[in-house]
Amino acid sequence: MKVFAHRGASGNFPENTLSAIQGALVSQADGIEIDIQSCKDDFVVLHDIWLDRTTSGDGKVSDYTAAELAQFDAGQGEAIPSLQQVFDLVGTRLEINLELKTVPNIEGFIDLILRNLDDQTIRIEQLLISSFNHPLLKRVKELLPAARIGALTASIPLEYAKFAQDLNAFSLHVDREFINTDFVNDAKQRGLKVYAYTVDKQKDIEHLKSLGVDGIFSNYPCQAKIFLST
Ligand code: G3P
Ligand code: MG
Numbered sequence: 001m002k003v004f005a006h007r008g009a010s011g012n013f014p015e016n017t018l019s020a021i022q023g024a025l026v027s028q029a030d031g032i033e034i035d036i037q038s039c040k041d042d043f044v045v046l047h048d049i050w051l052d053r054t055t056s057g058d059g060k061v062s063d064y065t066a067a068e069l070a071q072f073d074a075g076q077g078e079a080i081p082s083l084q085q086v087f088d089l090v091g092t093r094l095e096i097n098l099e100l101k102t103v104p105n106i107e108g109f110i111d112l113i114l115r116n117l118d119d120q121t122i123r124i125e126q127l128l129i130s131s132f133n134h135p136l137l138k139r140v141k142e143l144l145p146a147a148r149i150g151a152l153t154a155s156i157p158l159e160y161a162k163f164a165q166d167l168n169a170f171s172l173h174v175d176r177e178f179i180n181t182d183f184v185n186d187a188k189q190r191g192l193k194v195y196a197y198t199v200d201k202q203k204d205i206e207h208l209k210s211l212g213v214d215g216i217f218s219n220y221p222c223q224a225k226i227f228l229s230t
Contacts, residue, residue, distance in 0.1 A: 005023070011200065013076075179196050
């Protein structure tokens, strides 16, 4: 079962910062999950559209340029990273799950990905692009057909996993509380991987593994890897 560092290794470092990603790199995680927002002139790594919960800034991320956002404190003196900074730090060392939050200029996002693929900073196989916004994922797949798509859901729709299959998704990312045998079996029959968020406790990790879940998002990836190795 794969372990993705949720918002980086956010249990031990400020979420969605370069130090949290560095923490994921040293924790032997299989990948990172980070949240992407559009700002005025770039794409940055931040969970909320509002700055106040996790940074020293106020207002909406979309009202600032990346240079302005970089002045704010995202915790312990860390800056809000741009997506490019993450690619430059991680390179090809880890899987990268980009969870698209509010990204209206999706063409610009795809251009950024394509530039990084062209100069071999990253590889297409390590990317997994997810979102709760399924029409946006459909657009991503149209613009970049080789990209692996992760369909996020916080609930169990009537037709279980069909919507992800319709999206030509690689994986389904589901709130761990909703995952049961029927759901996992339905997804597997459709050729979909099942990833669960957000999972930190040993008994939850072991239970999901026993159901055949393919991956988890954990705030404590180092600990999760240890649980899985024992
Ligand atoms: O991508 C999995 C998980 O991060 C989705 O929820 O709110 O933590 O971004 P959230
Ligand atoms: Mg997320």
